[in-house]
Amino acid sequence: MKYIIFILFTVMTNAAAQLMLKQGMMSMGPISFEGANPFVKLLQIVFSPWVFLGLCTFVISMASHLYVLSKVELSFAYPFLSLAYVAVAIFAYFVFREDLNGWRIAGIACICVGTILIAQSGREMDGRRHEDQTASINPDKIGTSEIVR
Template sequence: MTVAIGYILISVLAGAIGQITLKYGMTQTGQITLSLHDIVPTLWKIGTNPYVIGGLTLYVCGTVFWLAALSRVDLSYAYPFASLSYVIMLTASWLLFNENITPLRLAGTLIVMLGVFLISRSG
């Protein structure tokens, strides 16, 4: 079980860091439109950004660890741990992107953390 929890946590961390990296890459890329007229230049602009590539790579790595975890534990046990990414994202958004964290967002995140704790105790 301990190895599986390690795999789960690595997967969650890789996914969260991947999101942060994608966000940083998209702030460099700028706002995009999804019109058919601009699709090729838009995809090129996104696909050649090293932070976007890095973020997607982290997702793939996280998926490998997630699959390893799922081979060892029940999905109903593993999946709630994915919500830890909310905690990471809330903190990173505030620290790295100066996003506003409202009291309700903070309270919701604390409730998520409590839920993960309770599920982790259920074995």
């Protein structure tokens, strides 16, 4: 649980990147590839300010996620990324005036409950090292399907 700050940083940067990408695509207006070189159009999209900032934020999010994966079990860390759905839905409601109806709120509640349950499962690892909890593959035995603990 001591890496929860890094996990939440990963979630928030992931959500922020989505919002930046949406803003970037909205500011560009409808995209049409008719009469345009697709490669040039793709470069225009990628290097538009909001899209580029969103992509850079994704890189930061991924770097944070890689750090988290080096410290905790994948089955613990990865489900927390679903909280990005929650953050995006809430911020999109306020920033872009997107719909947040009863079905979406129910889905958000389910995601939150599931994430809380997963977080509780991480408490039993606090006293043990992550490396002791996961199987490692011996490079000398690759191809023989032998896993060493």
